[in-house]
Amino acid sequence: MKPYIDTEKKNFRAGYVSIFGKPNVGKSTLLNQLLGIKLSIVSPKPQTTRHRIIGIHSSAEAQIIFIDTPGMLTPRYYLQKAMMKAVHAAIADADILLFMVEAGESLQVRDAGYLQQIMETQKPVLVVVNKIDRVKKQNILPLIGEIGKNFAPEAIIPISALQADGLDLLITWIIRKLPLSPPYYPPEMLTEHPERFFVAEIIREQIFYQFSEEIPYSTTVVIDEYHEQKGRKDVIRATIIAERESQKGILIGKKGAALKKIGAAARKAIEVFLNRPVYLELWVKVREKWRKSDSAVREYGYGAQNPGN
Ligand SMILES: Nc1nc2c(ncn2[C@@H]2O[C@H](COP(=O)(O)OP(=O)(O)OP(=O)(O)O)[C@@H](O)[C@H]2O)c(=O)[nH]1
Ligand SMILES: [Mg+2]
Known part of the structure; x- marks a missing residue:
């Protein structure tokens, strides 16, 4: 660069x-x-x-x-x-x-x-x-x-x-x-990845905190919709991808309680990160053995040079 x-x-x-x-x-x-x-x-x-x-x-x-x-x-x-x-x-x-x-x-x-x-x-x-x-x-x-x-x-x-x-x-x-060199980025810049990348990561972090065994490792998060609205909360819709129906059941929990807990904690952390209120909606989907599929892993943004861009 x-x-x-x-x-x-x-x-x-x-x-x-x-x-x-x-x-x-x-x-x-x-x-x-x-x-x-x-x-x-x-x-x-x-x-x-x-x-x-x-x-x-x-x-x-x-x-x-x-x-x-x-x-x-x-x-x-x-x-x-x-x-x-x-x-x-x-x-x-x-x-x-x-x-x-x-x-x-x-x-x-x-x-x-x-x-x-x-x-x-x-x-x-x-x-x-x-x-x-x-x-x-x-x-x-x-x-x-x-x-x-x-x-x-x-x-x-x-x-x-x-x-x-x-x-x-x-x-x-x-x-x-470090080598003598002019700066690569403007001094106020902290990162290269877009906000939506960090939003997906914050949701994934909650899954690491709230679940044990295979679930954190078998899941990933995809942002389906992200739009800022003037004078109103940002709207974020995201899907948690699991590998099996049984994992989906655990992630959603009884009457949706587990998913609600992920959503509530993630929303708070996202608001701290973005410094503005957001509306967060979470879904869960199954894609069998996605971790073992070259194309699924790439589709979910892994291995990219600049993730999220
Ligand atoms: N006591 C102590 N715990 C630490 C320190 N640094 C990190 N930890 C803890 O170690 C754990 C792992 O920290 P991470 O920063 O996620 O480690 P990582 O190397 O990025 O892990 P991966 O992303 O899985 O490779 C967390 O529970 C941290 O709070 C430290 O200096 N002292
Ligand atoms: Mg790490």
Whole structure:
């Protein structure tokens, strides 16, 4: 992408920083904290993020374009393949690769395998050790030592994304490493994806929170209708796609109670995100085995370079 030129400022730095790591390590939490806005959905369950999500951090001296990605895994069905395609696109785009692990006693085998893959790209790698709020201070050093000795990344920075601890240091380090370049985006821009993309994601987030087992993984959300009306609430009609009739039954619940609960919580979160009132109507449909179908997965917007556009 060509830089967006609005400044002749010398010494301005700009570039892409992609965030990688196993599912659930806290990548999306970090993106949101860095931007100071909840852009990427977060849940206690792994595999919450399915797209590459762009978040733009602008300051007087630099513009960092962060890319949040789905957690790295070995794909078992087409949806996961599309998710890993998003990971690989984010590797290709990045000036700096940020690899995140969770604080713990030692590096787990899966982390080590993915970090190895990231190191092989030959791009600058920054390892972030997240969730340090959960461990004792003296227990962070052995892991840092192990990563340094076995992988020798350019830096290892311990943080707590949740408590916004260590983030200033992280930003300072990244800015120093970015190439000299004019900004790519106007400074007030926070993301590239349209509002309706985030609306679908917020509904999906509620499904991750309110349901267990297969349901969060077997569903996706499609926005059927979205229109703003002058002086009146925006109207949003969305469909939750499930894989089986039994899942549809659970999503709707007794007398529609479960669907109502998803709708009420999602509407509140959408209103916070958009900063205006909305009318939200939800439907549920079944499309059998959609996750295993190449064409269905693509139709629902997965694997696209810029999801939602
Ligand atoms: N204690 C603690 N929890 C955290 C921290 N960062 C994230 N979490 C929690 O970890 C869980 C997963 O966070 P996400 O940000 O969704 O993780 P992710 O890496 O984006 O996960 P995927 O999208 O599934 O790959 C959530 O419950 C977060 O609240 C942290 O610094 N400390
Ligand atoms: Mg995520």
